[in-house]
Amino acid sequence: MNSDLTRATAAELAEALASRSVSSVEVTQAHLDRIAAVDGQVHAYLHLDPDGALATARTVDQRRVAGEQLPALAGVPVAVKDVMATRGLPTTCGSRTLQGWVPPYDATVVTRLRAEGMPILGKTNMDEFAMGSSTEHSAYGPTRNPWDLERIPGGSGGGSSAAVASFQAPLAIGTDTGGSIRQPAAVTGSVGTKPTYGGVSRYGLVALASSLDQAGPCARTVLDTALLHGVIAGHDPMDSTSIDAPVPPVVAAARAGRVHGLRVGVVRELGGAGYQPGVRARFDEAVQLLVDGGAEVAEVSCPSFEYALAAYYLILPSEASSNLAKFDAMRYGLRVGPQGVADPSAEQVMAASREAGFGPEVKRRIILGTYALSSGYYDAYYGSAQKVRTLIAQDFQRAFEQVDVLLSPTAPTTAFRFGDKLADPMAMYLNDIATIPANLAGVPGISLPSGLADEDGLPAGIQVLAPAMRDDRLYSVGAALERALAQRWGGLLLDRAPELDGTTEKGA
Numbered sequence: 001m002n003s004d005l006t007r008a009t010a011a012e013l014a015e016a017l018a019s020r021s022v023s024s025v026e027v028t029q030a031h032l033d034r035i036a037a038v039d040g041q042v043h044a045y046l047h048l049d050p051d052g053a054l055a056t057a058r059t060v061d062q063r064r065v066a067g068e069q070l071p072a073l074a075g076v077p078v079a080v081k082d083v084m085a086t087r088g089l090p091t092t093c094g095s096r097t098l099q100g101w102v103p104p105y106d107a108t109v110v111t112r113l114r115a116e117g118m119p120i121l122g123k124t125n126m127d128e129f130a131m132g133s134s135t136e137h138s139a140y141g142p143t144r145n146p147w148d149l150e151r152i153p154g155g156s157g158g159g160s161s162a163a164v165a166s167f168q169a170p171l172a173i174g175t176d177t178g179g180s181i182r183q184p185a186a187v188t189g190s191v192g193t194k195p196t197y198g199g200v201s202r203y204g205l206v207a208l209a210s211s212l213d214q215a216g217p218c219a220r221t222v223l224d225t226a227l228l229h230g231v232i233a234g235h236d237p238m239d240s241t242s243i244d245a246p247v248p249p250v251v252a253a254a255r256a257g258r259v260h261g262l263r264v265g266v267v268r269e270l271g272g273a274g275y276q277p278g279v280r281a282r283f284d285e286a287v288q289l290l291v292d293g294g295a296e297v298a299e300v301s302c303p304s305f306e307y308a309l310a311a312y313y314l315i316l317p318s319e320a321s322s323n324l325a326k327f328d329a330m331r332y333g334l335r336v337g338p339q340g341v342a343d344p345s346a347e348q349v350m351a352a353s354r355e356a357g358f359g360p361e362v363k364r365r366i367i368l369g370t371y372a373l374s375s376g377y378y379d380a381y382y383g384s385a386q387k388v389r390t391l392i393a394q395d396f397q398r399a400f401e402q403v404d405v406l407l408s409p410t411a412p413t414t415a416f417r418f419g420d421k422l423a424d425p426m427a428m429y430l431n432d433i434a435t436i437p438a439n440l441a442g443v444p445g446i447s448l449p450s451g452l453a454d455e456d457g458l459p460a461g462i463q464v465l466a467p468a469m470r471d472d473r474l475y476s477v478g479a480a481l482e483r484a485l486a487q488r489w490g491g492l493l494l495d496r497a498p499e500l501d502g503t504t505e506k507g508a
Helices: 003-007 010-018 024-042 050-065 108-116 158-165 182-188 222-232 250-256 277-292 303-326 346-357 360-373 379-402 425-432 436-441 471-489
Strands: 045-048 078-081 120-124 171-175 191-194 215-219 263-267 296-300 405-409 445-452 459-465
Touching: 003 024, 010 024, 010 050, 010 222, 024 045, 024 050, 024 120, 045 158, 050 120, 078 108, 078 158, 108 120, 108 222, 120 158, 158 171, 158 182, 158 215, 171 222, 182 191, 182 445, 182 459, 191 222, 191 471, 215 222, 222 250, 222 445, 222 471, 250 471, 263 277, 263 379, 277 296, 277 405, 277 445, 277 459, 277 471, 296 379, 303 360, 303 379, 303 425, 303 436, 360 379, 379 405, 379 436, 405 471, 445 471, 459 471
Parallel strands: 078 120, 078 171, 263 296, 263 405
Antiparallel strands: 045 120, 171 215, 191 215, 191 445, 405 459, 445 459
């Protein structure tokens, strides 16, 4: 295996492929070899497609030899979260309910990856139907953090972040409903962006909460993330929430990386009590680097953010209970008959199948959401949560009248150990306290590494938020900060991650 190819950034691979100093088949095979060597430890993937990936790579190589002008990322491999429909490749959403389901169509994001000529290595592990903050709720076993195999890689998209952080893919697709791209990026030392809601098509994304879900890019550098963002973004008539407007100049912003004269706001409500001291220390140091780079920094108050977590955990379960009603065992998915019933009714089969197919976290949220939407409680719970959502959007609007971007730690702590928070769902939910407001308001956010926390030597993340459809600001600030931090560390943070030896068996 050529380890240099798996350590290269997507931008470096794209340049090498364009110059024909390496072939896509070589790059793809190097990553498949890396997966074979280390994914027994990490369990980032649920399904692999080596034949399909190599076939795409061979086609790209043939087109390049023939002198065809190809897109920038043609031939660069990518991993896709198992919540995106992929024609001919299983899509399970980390659930027994969809075990073995092979979609007859591609999600728009996948269609755009294929059109770019990007070999799809496989589908990454996730919390069941994207419900979780640790990837411990996958029906197929947890993904492990490459920095410490006894710790979580974040959730729900822990598989995508771990694949990138363990050099099993240069790029990956995630989805972010309340932080499921940004929080895993923070705890694995990688980069992840939640685009503006509607900036990337949701067609073919198995819905959790339709007003919150957003697909986005995961990578090891800000530029790589921007390159992938540019591929998947843009209007899609198949998605009624898709924004019909030009894609912000994210790649140009990432290449420029300027913050001089930028007004930066530190959100008062997203810090302080409950935040690990080492996480806060790395955040403060990163903010100072922006000041040193010429940014103007001020504290900004968004008082309604205090209620974001409560509002989110009424809106999300409500929408999830509605979206997951389609898994009724009648048309596709798991079908189980009730025991001891000779001639069961459709309702009995449905109940038995949902009982067997859904895990405890999914059941918990369906019950909560159904209750919040029930007669007599709708206005008190779901309706009130939507009013809070409006207040949060107004707080963002006022804040962005004062500053160009907002900053906070991405997550209050570094990666916790497996099992530490499974018994206390509320403790698990608090991991998303800093990321949830962006989903409620639909604004874009990026997380990039801010350093290693002193307490445990594990990665911490810094989050940048921008106004809707100003995703380019995320990349300008992110690239400038990444460059300053790399000068301090002598390279990317992931260059300091422990090497996996390929000897540990996959966790159950």
